Amino acid sequence: MFSIKSDCERVHRRDCLKIGAAGLLGLSLSELLRIESYGATGSTGRAKNVIMIWLAGGPSTIDMWDLKPDAGDKIRGEFKPIDTSASGIQIGERLPQTAKVMDQCTLVRSLHHSIPSHGPGTVYMHTGNKPTPALKYPSLGSLASKMLECPTGMPPYVAFDGGRDGATGAGYLGPAYNPFEVEGNAGNGQLRVRGISLPSGVSLDQLEDRNRLLQSFDRRLSKLDDAAELVSGLDQFQQRAMDILRSTRTREAFDLNKEPGKLRDRYGRDNFGQGVLAARRLVEAGVRFVTISSGGWDTHGNNFKSLRENRLPPVDRSLSALIEDLRNRGQLDETIVYCVGEFARTPKINDKSGRDHWAHSMAVLLAGGGFPKGFAYGSTDKEGMEPSEKACTPDDISATIVQALGVNPRRELNTSSARPIALFREGKVLSSIL
DSSP, X not given: OOOEEEOTTOOEEESSOOOOSHHHHSSHHHHHTOOSTTXXXXXXXXXXXXXXXXXXXXXOGGGTTSOOTTSOHHHHOSOOEEEOSSTTOEEETTOHHHHHTGGGEEEEEEEOOSOOSHHHHHHHHHHSSOOBTTBOOOOHHXXXXXXXXXXXXXXXXXXXXXXXXXXXXXXXXXXXXXXXXXXXXXXXXXXXXXXXXXOTTXXXXXXXHHHHHHHHHHHHHTTSHHHHHHHTTHHHHHHHHHHHHHOOHHHHHTOGGGSOHHHHXXXXXXXXXHHHXXXXXXXXXXXXXXXXXXXXXXXXXXXXXXXXXXXXXXXXXXXXXXXXXXXXXXXXXXXXXXXXXXXXXXXXXXXXXXXXXXXXXXXXXXXXXXXXXXXXXXXXXXXXXXXXXXXXXXXXXXXXXXXXXXXOTTOEEEXXXXXXXXXXXXXXXXXXXX
8 A cells, every 4th residue: 555654744645545445335426526516617728637646744845946056055965967868958967868858848946835734734735815714715636627628437536545635626606616526556457446346246237236226216306396406316326336337448547467577677567657657548538637646755864874775766757658659649739737735845954964944945857748849948046945936925826736637717606605806816837837
């Protein structure tokens, strides 16, 4: 299984959630499939799907994407910058494979916000809206689930990690747009998604018998005025649930044995690497949004040792393999690769050779989906403390990604109480990177 980690706030992280079977036989899957009755629209943008690589805990982007080699000893750290395939762009020496595909990427080096706390920062980066107790905003994946068309029999939104504080969830959109959550072990290829695998000992015929019984109850309940709204259209959603269970497309996407051994080696034979490969197979099969997590980036102590020995090698390997693989397959232009965490680390190194929470300056990587190739957007000051040029926020990045998917980021959606809410309260599209 994926290892369980905890960050400095003592909240455990799981790279994979255990999913019970009860939801398959009740209404929850049908609710998850209530995606077309609220006015879903097709995409007119260049991009069709997104793979979000989430670096949980707050990655030290000053040691990855925005090094400061001319700063003092307490700032610049142990790693040196190296040239990349993109002219004029350097990144950290511990990302040599990613350096080779940087000519396919955009680095945003002027991102900032003001929430250096894991839970709220995670919610902010996943939703593109500052957290507020008054309203739970939907994640980008949930927006994609609602607003982008998905092939019949395919889940629109898949998450390998449920995230903190419901960050990957649907918020005010309701459970119909929550992610389909992955269970199993990517390292040995035993992966399943809720809604496309049956509980042990339950056959598809048995499930269909139970479904017919449920429909019989629904027809009787529909005669009651109080229940009419609850069951209206339920047959349609239940049928979509059965379509997924009957479909082989998603199950085949998880069959990593169909990939050449050398390619599997290139991604890495660990849980993370094989999960990233599964993410590529899922979007190839029609899934619109996939989130996969790499944990352990909360490096208050021994930052450089942790990055050098544990954190950076697998991300360097798998991220570069994904970009390279998508390009070779002619799929990079329609797939956005988004590598990000909830915040960054302090430019100043602490007395434990670590870096602490820092949201005032951070960097993210984008590739594919119509974003410029070999491009760096914005910059930070000489010590990496804050943006010095083209400052932008999580709202802006999220609005830009949604625009790349062909959705107007100023569009309004309704809550369950019919309250109209703009997708992003403050986000503006960064037109120079589209």
